[in-house]
Amino acid sequence: MEPSTKRTLKPAVTKTRSASMTLNALRFRQGEATVYSFVLPGDKISQIADMSRVKREGRSNTLVGFQRSEIQTHVRQIGEYLDKGPGLFPNAVILAITPSVTFQAKRGPKVDRVSVEGVEAGRLTIPGRPDGEKVAWIVDGQQRSLALSKSKNGGLLVPVVAFESQSIETHREQFILVNRARPLKQRLIDELLPATDDTLLPRDLAANRVPSELCNLLNSKPQSPFYKRIARTSLKPERPDVFIDSAIVRMIRDRVNGTSGALLHLKASGERGPDLAEMYRLLSAYWSAVAETFPQAWNLPPDKSRLTSAVGITVMGVMMDRICARVGFSHKNPQAIYTTELKKIAGECAWHSGSWQGLGMPWNALEMTSKSSTRVIQLLSAAYVRASAL
Known part of the structure; x- marks a missing residue:
């Protein structure tokens, strides 16, 4: 009997899709940009945001990304501080987030009592994405985010400020301006x-x-x-x-x-x-x-x-x-x-x-x-x- 010529087909790899995330948030405008302010457990930041490291691609050596490589010593020091237990960690992480997010402003009489004009309270929904794809990029807080993702106390609540932008040029501008007072x-x-x-x-x-x-x-x-x-x-x-x-x-x-x-x-x-x-x-x-x-x-x-x-x-x-x-x-x-x-x-x-x-x-x-x-x-x-x- 001749050996079978049938080939066993490998099952297609199906990418899992992360669940969407809905958060209490504030929304306001700065110039032409929409900005959101909310709070996340520190270890959740890496689930929605990526780090766009500076590199060059293609034959033309086109510049892509903007982040410096993580500084391992600094990341380790932050992680050691977090692992000691609950502590104060008020530094906000700044994200550039795609316009695919949705915001539903709260309705009712309480809205009239907002103390700052131009600020809306509501619910921000961040859509889920297939594995490996992110809806935001970290502009400031790369090392803190890495440390939080690895810490046993990564559930610590962290303030986040996110501005809507699909433009990598805008991300670079904000990265430079945010970091110019630091040893960049x-x-x-x-x-x-x-x-x-x-x-x-x-x-x-x-x-x-x-x-x-x-x-x-x-x-x-x-x-x-x-x-x-x-x-x-x-x-x-x-x-x-x-x-x-x-x-x-x-x-x-x-x-x-x-x-x-x-x-x-x-x-x-x-x-x-x-x-x-x-x-x-x-x-x-x-x-x-x-x-x-x-x-x-x-x-x-x-x-x-x-x-x-x-x-x-x-x-x-x-x-x-x-x-x-x-x-x-x-x-x-x-x-x-x-x-x-x-x-x-x-x-x-x-x-x-x-x-x-x-x-x-x-x-x-x-x-x-x-x-x-x-x-x-x-x-x-x-x-x-x-x-x-x-």
Whole structure:
């Protein structure tokens, strides 16, 4: 008898759907947004809300998410405090919640006695979702929520404030604003800024939005001398000769916002705002010229070349201002012009070997301090003026 050819079909996996949740809540408006305030047992927060961690996806390295990775030590400390028993834990968790929730305002004479105008009391219903899907995202309180979900006292009631939004851009904006007074890494803030609306940000944060966006362009375009060599919070290059994004962002910001910055004239181009395309063109051309003038130093990691370290980026950024002030910007082949100008100071430089003769110090004594970078800038600026006068 021939063996049976019948195949046993595996039963389809059916996703279970979480039950909906109805809560007493207050509803009010802030600008165009609807906001809810309610209370939940701490270990229930993770059932309705997810954490959108910052990462990049796809071939275009599109930025998604906004949360930093959980800090295990902090989570453990919170958990230890909760496990000691009932205690005071009044810090509110802030959520961005989808418009799929429904709110039924209470009716009757008691409603007339609400003491704050514009606030409605009622019942908020949070719909159930299949396993793995959430109806909200944690904007603030990631570590507290993790600790509560793991604690034996996770039933502790926790205040929650949730604003309706389907927009990840709005989530990022609120995440930055809520965390700016805390030790949130500036590199993470800078990386998130290009995906936010700068009109809603404080002036000091908005100043880094354009530089960070240009940093993204320099890292993502194959023609750029920085292509895939800039380390960002969400993106760790595999090669060792990388640049730290904070140094690149700071260098660009000084060119855009400085009183003598090489990109200042492109900061406001009529009603269109900053001319990012032209800024990128000039930055790419200039730093390609730097790479051409110092090829060996350009392809070494920061510990073996001061050119690729923060001090090298700072110094050569200032030299971009000096050179552009002399040669202007209207060139069909700006890289060739910049290369010619950089050769005037090449003999003074000791980025990866030898000594800075004009400063009387070995190459590796150059440090990222104001005093050290100022000395090199003065040396190269003076050399450039002398060579240009010949």
